[in-house]
Amino acid sequence: MNITDIAGEHEDLFSLEVPDIYIVCFSLVDKDSLDSVEEFWIPDIQSLDQSVPIVLVGTQLDMRKPFDSRHITSEQGQKAAKRLGADYYVECSAKENSGIRETFQKAVMAKIRNEKKKLEMIKRMLNR
Numbered sequence: 001m002n003i004t005d006i007a008g009e010h011e012d013l014f015s016l017e018v019p020d021i022y023i024v025c026f027s028l029v030d031k032d033s034l035d036s037v038e039e040f041w042i043p044d045i046q047s048l049d050q051s052v053p054i055v056l057v058g059t060q061l062d063m064r065k066p067f068d069s070r071h072i073t074s075e076q077g078q079k080a081a082k083r084l085g086a087d088y089y090v091e092c093s094a095k096e097n098s099g100i101r102e103t104f105q106k107a108v109m110a111k112i113r114n115e116k117k118k119l120e121m122i123k124r125m126l127n128r
Helices: 010-015 031-048 074-084 100-126
Strands: 022-027 054-059 088-091
Touching: 022 031, 031 054, 031 074, 054 074, 054 100, 074 088, 088 100
Parallel strands: 022 054, 054 088
Antiparallel strands: none
């Protein structure tokens, strides 16, 4: 699996080969970043190829305060992932090295699941 970080450069999204998976990140302490993912990044990704799996990742988990209404809760993140059609939702903190392994495990799982779907579709087509 090849990993490319486009670091928020929108033009780079359209110049890439179709990837195996998209890992789309937003900050759990910045609602605008989730809004950007919902209104901008996911629609553009889905316009390129809806069959590529997406893992939605909430970052900066270590900075989230439980009762700060400006921060995004786990429930809000999960609802956003479902609404956006993401295959998985994960939260992580690079500072505390928390959720990093799970993020990449979910990415691999999404890729494997997507490959299985493709194989099943090919089998169905060949058995007609």
